Amino acid sequence: xxxxxxxxxxxxxxxxxxxxDGERLKVLLIERNIKESDELYxxxxxxxxxxxxxxxLDDAAIRILNELTGLKNIYLSQFHxxxxxxxxxxxxxxxxxxxxxxxxxxxxxxxxxxxxxxxxRKIQVLSDNTETNWYDLKEVKKTRLAFDHEEIIQxxxxxxxxxxxxxxxxxxxLLPRKFTISQLRTLHDTMHQVRSDIRNFHKKVxxxxxxxxxxEVEKNVPHRxxxxxxxxxxxxx
Amino acid sequence: xxxxxxxxxxxxxxxxxxxxDGERLKVLLIERNIKESDELYxxxxxxxxxxxxxxxLDDAAIRILNELTGLKNIYLSQFHxxxxxxxxxxxxxxxxxxxxxxxxxxxxxxxxxxxxxxxxRKIQVLSDNTETNWYDLKEVKKTRLAFDHEEIIQxxxxxxxxxxxxxxxxxxxLLPRKFTISQLRTLHDTMHQVRSDIRNFHKKVxxxxxxxxxxEVEKNVPHRxxxxxxxxxxxxx
Numbered sequence: 001x002x003x004x005x006x007x008x009x010x011x012x013x014x015x016x017x018x019x020x021d022g023e024r025l026k027v028l029l030i031e032r033n034i035k036e037s038d039e040l041y042x043x044x045x046x047x048x049x050x051x052x053x054x055x056x057l058d059d060a061a062i063r064i065l066n067e068l069t070g071l072k073n074i075y076l077s078q079f080h081x082x083x084x085x086x087x088x089x090x091x092x093x094x095x096x097x098x099x100x101x102x103x104x105x106x107x108x109x110x111x112x113x114x115x116x117x118x119x120x121r122k123i124q125v126l127s128d129n130t131e132t133n134w135y136d137l138k139e140v141k142k143t144r145l146a147f148d149h150e151e152i153i154q155x156x157x158x159x160x161x162x163x164x165x166x167x168x169x170x171x172x173x174l175l176p177r178k179f180t181i182s183q184l185r186t187l188h189d190t191m192h193q194v195r196s197d198i199r200n201f202h203k204k205v206x207x208x209x210x211x212x213x214x215x216e217v218e219k220n221v222p223h224r225x226x227x228x229x230x231x232x233x234x235x236x237x
Numbered sequence: 238x239x240x241x242x243x244x245x246x247x248x249x250x251x252x253x254x255x256x257x258d259g260e261r262l263k264v265l266l267i268e269r270n271i272k273e274s275d276e277l278y279x280x281x282x283x284x285x286x287x288x289x290x291x292x293x294l295d296d297a298a299i300r301i302l303n304e305l306t307g308l309k310n311i312y313l314s315q316f317h318x319x320x321x322x323x324x325x326x327x328x329x330x331x332x333x334x335x336x337x338x339x340x341x342x343x344x345x346x347x348x349x350x351x352x353x354x355x356x357x358r359k360i361q362v363l364s365d366n367t368e369t370n371w372y373d374l375k376e377v378k379k380t381r382l383a384f385d386h387e388e389i390i391q392x393x394x395x396x397x398x399x400x401x402x403x404x405x406x407x408x409x410x411l412l413p414r415k416f417t418i419s420q421l422r423t424l425h426d427t428m429h430q431v432r433s434d435i436r437n438f439h440k441k442v443x444x445x446x447x448x449x450x451x452x453e454v455e456k457n458v459p460h461r462x463x464x465x466x467x468x469x470x471x472x473x474x
Contacts, residue, residue, distance in 0.1 A: 008245045008247065009248050009288070010245065011246050011248060011320065011346045051246070051320065051346075054322045055322070056320055056321045056322065056323075057318060057319075057320035057321075057346070078317060078318065080315060081294060081315065081318045081348045082294075083248065083288065083293055083294035083348070084293045084294075085291045085292070085293065086293075109248045109288075109294070109346070109348075111318045111320070111346075
């Protein structure tokens with residue numbers, strides 16, 4: 001290998017942050033505004049950052065999420081790295097990188113992480129000038145996204161579906177601390193792209209020792225208040 | 238983010254190449270010789286390379302394997318990226334990098350791939366000065382390895398075990414084109430860390446339409462020649 005053929009790409013981490021509002025699966029995206037000559041171009045991007053000097057990949061993901069949400073102890077899972085030179089082929093993305101990073105960047109290899117957040121946890125955006133919002137996953141396909149972030153979201157979704165099949169405890173990272181069986185079923189069905197029969201689902205849950213019925217019902221709901229449940233990790237195994 | 242805190246790591250791809258010799262799971266390692274003052278230090282490393290300019294990650298892995306084995310169409314699966322700054326903390330590794338790469342390298346983020354090879358395929362090492370050999374996976378723990386390659390092999394093994402559970406077709410990437418049920422059972426048991434009952438295993442295989450009995454038996458074996466089978470991918474689904 002000769003030195004000339006070597007290239008120094010930047011390395012970044014991008015986070016696909018999933019949330020569940022009780023009805024729909026959501027993803028956290030950041031507003032991106034780019035001033036192009038006279039026009040203002042707007043699209044959305046995943047939370048991400050170039051890794052810092054002496055920063056491990058996991059640590060970069062933790063930092064990004066903490067800066068963005070103020071939260072710690074978020075479930076994180078590295079799922080895939082994206083390194084196509086085509087990632088930065090759009091002059092708009094290059095322009096944006098140069099303006100925000102104050103650096104000439106030609107190529108970025110990014111390491112994708114999935115994060116799961118309880119959507120009712122208070123999110124406190126610590127970074128300046130960032131408008132961060134939850135978007136319906138179904139809407140995302142119709143949304144303009146930076147770089148290859150659409151592909152990253154898609155791969156992240158496949159990854160978390162795969163993981164959920166193996167680690168049922170992960171469902172409870174997305175649900176509020178106290179939840180109804182109806183919420184659990186909706187989340188389960190959304191993730192596995194199925195439509196469970198209500199009665200069968202209740203039977204199934206009754207066989208899960210880690211889903212524990214509370215002596216409480218929902219409050220302030222227009223329909224008949226349903227019983228609340230909690231997840232007991234100690235009973236998972 | 239200020240420009241000074243940014244760091245330019247190199248990006249590489251490392252391949253954990255698994256093979257199965259009919260009895261044991263093997264991994265392909267390259268001999269590494271480092272001259273330190275008067276002594277020659279010797280250890281082993283995974284096949285890998287810095288990614289080239291305009292080269293995608295998958296393409297780098299394909300190139301590395303082709304240079305190493307002369308083979309194309311090898312099963313490859315990206316599984317994890319390793320980016321700890323500690324990866325290059327050993328002065329010996331730094332020295333080796335500088336000598337072989339003719340470059341000052343302080344940090345490398347590496348993307349791990351698993352490859353599966355039929356061990357009876359003729360391997361034709363195309364690179365100069367590389368001695369490549371198959372090593373018993375059990376021996377590897379007792380072997381001196383470069384960088385964090387022991388951790389990469391371990392994670393690669395976990396990945397392929399996980400995949401095999403979902404994609405039984407992958408077993409046949411490791412077996413010769415014609416194999417015995419005994420070979421399939423040994424591979425299955427090694428991978429899943431179980432000990433199958435011979436009769437039950439035969440019954441199980443009889444229910445797999447994609448494992449097709451041939452009108453042939455083993456040749457030149459000291460024991461009673463067993464029937465040969467082949468894998469029919471078209472019958473997998």
